[in-house]
Amino acid sequence: MHSRTSDSAVDAPLRESASDGLKIVIVGGFGVGKTTMVQSVSEIRPLSTEETMTQAGIGIDDASFVQHKTTTTVAFDFGRISLDEQMVLYLFGAPGQERFWFLWDRLFSGTLGAVVLVDTNRLADSWYALDRLEHHGTPFIVARNNFTEPQHTLEEVREALDLPPEVPVIDCDARTRDSSKNVLVTLARYLYSLSATSAVGSTV
Amino acid sequence: MIRGALDNEDPDRLYTVTGGRSRADESVFDMVTLIVSECEPVPGMQSEHARILRMCRGPLSVVEISSYLDLPVSVVKILLCDLLDTGRITARHPHAARTGGRLPEPETLKKVLVALQNL
């Protein structure tokens, strides 16, 4: 997979002063453009890895209640953007499928926010992800990746996904750097406004 | 693309790599904790440890190490525990995270916003 002649051949080293890793996750159905978006904005060639988790369980339809173990494996890809001398933003592209959420707490706790990438022809693919993000209390925006001329307005998308009015919903083209960058800027602006609002609220 | 070596990972190999231990205090490491070597590999050292030390001459995240080593994140965390215990690496843990459901300070997020705008 990553055939390398030398371990020190790390693609692009971080600056010496890098000290603060930040996480943003892009979730969405298969083929919606997650990897494409990571690639568009990352300063390194996107990398991929996996996490596995073994859960002990008791078979419910097993009369003898024998312990068995299930191993969940989730693959994800990621890229990186150095923001300043200290901060490095890691951008994860992750499938929104069910088993992935078993690993959310282990992998993605501390994530600042999420981009839910949707294909309007397959909106139903994102319902589960939206539900889980709400459950985990992770702030998110919705970005529609347009493969073809969109058939619906963004307001119709908001309605179809039953999104609260404050959640940003935007169009994007995951293949272009500017558009993908705009998605991240929109998320960052939203997170900033949420934080500023709650900071004001807590000092009153 | 993503599926590959790990899917067919031999459980014995993972067992060997981690010395049969499961989860030390791996929770000290976040996926985006940055690791820096404090020494060079020495002869006789476990090969994965040596590889990590070579890789982390400059800061590198746990998840990048996992990708380069082709090992699951949790296995890498166990290897890092060994190196941290023996002072061979230092770890720079994330500060700007959402903890306990609270976002970082607005000033921090403002910096993130401005940096992204200036990309």
Ligand SMILES: Nc1nc2c(ncn2[C@@H]2O[C@H](COP(=O)(O)OP(=O)(O)O)[C@@H](O)[C@H]2O)c(=O)[nH]1
């Ligand atoms: N026409 C078009 N193709 C796209 C767009 N975004 C991604 N693709 C293509 O769709 C395919 C799936 O994208 P990918 O990023 O791998 O999806 P992922 O499964 O969500 O990671 C790839 O062949 C991309 O080149 C887009 O905005 N327009």
Ligand SMILES: [Mg+2]
């Ligand atoms: Mg992908």
